[in-house]
Amino acid sequence: MITNDALTGEALFKHVQVLADDIGPRPAGHPQEEQARHYVRGQLERIGITDVETIPFDTIDTWGYGLISSVGVGLIGNLIGNRIIGGGLALLGLREHFATLTAQDNLLNPLFPKRKGGTVIAKIAPKGDVKHKIVLIGHVDSNKHRKSFVPQGKKLLLPASTAMTAGLSINLWALLTGKQSLRRVAGGLLGFALWRLIQDERDDYIDGANDNASAVACVLGLGEYFAQHPLAHTEIWLAFTGSEEVGLKGLHALLDRYEDDLRDAWWIDFEMVGAGDIGYVTRHSSLNYLTAYHPHEEMVAIAQKVAEKHPEWGIKGTPMTILEETLPLRQKGMRAMCVVGIGEDGWLVNWHQHDDHSDNIRPESLQKAAHFVLAMCQEIDNM
Ligand SMILES: [Zn+2]
DSSP: OOOOOOOOGHHHHHHHHHIIIIIIIOTTTSHHHHHHHHHHHHHHHHHHOEEEEEEEEOOSTTTTTHHHHHHHHHHHHHHOOOOTTTHHHHHHHHHHHHHHHOOOTTGGGGSOOOEEEEEEEEEOSSSSSSOEEEEEEEEEEOOOOOGGGSTTTTTHHHHHHHHHHHHHHHHHHHHHHHHHHHHHHHHHHHHHHHHHHHHTTTTBBOOOOOOOOIIHHHHHHHHHHHHSSOOEEEEEEEEEESOGGGGHHHHHHHHHHHTTTTHHHHEEEEEEESSSEEEEEEEEOOOSTTTTTTTHHHHHHHHHHHHHHOOOGGGGGESOOOOTTTHHHTTTEEEEEEEEEEOSSSOOTTTTSOOSSGGGGGHHHHHHHHHHHHHHHHHHTTO
């Protein structure tokens, strides 16, 4: 293993402590998220990276706006009951539900209260001419503690979300056909879903040491490494995205500005690499049975090759229950994949739970993730 100071577990863990302990919870668009960006920019300056910019955008501060409004609109349609207005609202509810699940824009988005979000981008030039571009992604914001993600209940996440899809679909069908018994069933399902979604919003934001200060730490560490040891022909982009937890808004802002420049780039997203075994995701479940997605096969092949070269790291490819920033990239056919920490139960460790604080971070996981991605970058540079 390369012993570079910036990529030791201890050095990476220090970034996690600043973000998760000193700054603490970083809700999308709140001052603490901006403090985290301020820390990132300060570190980039210290490292000597000068090609840095912050892309601003408007953001909501919880995913609940999209989920609750979609069910709420469907339920209002159900109560109105007629085919034109009720059916129209039921259709809107179903449309908004899928938009939220796949991180697309909500039509109702203009109605939600907004805050100022941002994504910090930094670029590191190679020694020679640019043949490849690699974008390393880590999101800065943190989510809430979610009752739906508790260890005893998280296995119901996908069934419950898919039941919500069924409820909204039955609702639309009942209103269009005028079947009153079906309408009552849909109304009951949507009422229950609405109650559950509101309960899920009532807890505080979490420190997000694993989700996703661990990723920011790795991207900073790799930035420091590449600033000292530029690759031969690969330009490295560091993307510290905001508002990931509320619909991947920080990555969308990056794509809005740089999609053309980065069409042929290689994208590696870090998610929760501060605990558990390190691996790469071969199938992303998302949070619904109908919206799974896959990483790009060329990325998976490189990850597999690097893992085989370094059996001592014990890195494996695995399907995961996860929704992250690879999604909009794959929707556009881009070369993206995600590196994760895998818990003993096969799930992300302390996902959206109060236990996601720095005491539960393992520096050796951070170090392994950073070195794995470093080896992948070198592999790409040699192609
Ligand atoms: Zn995350």
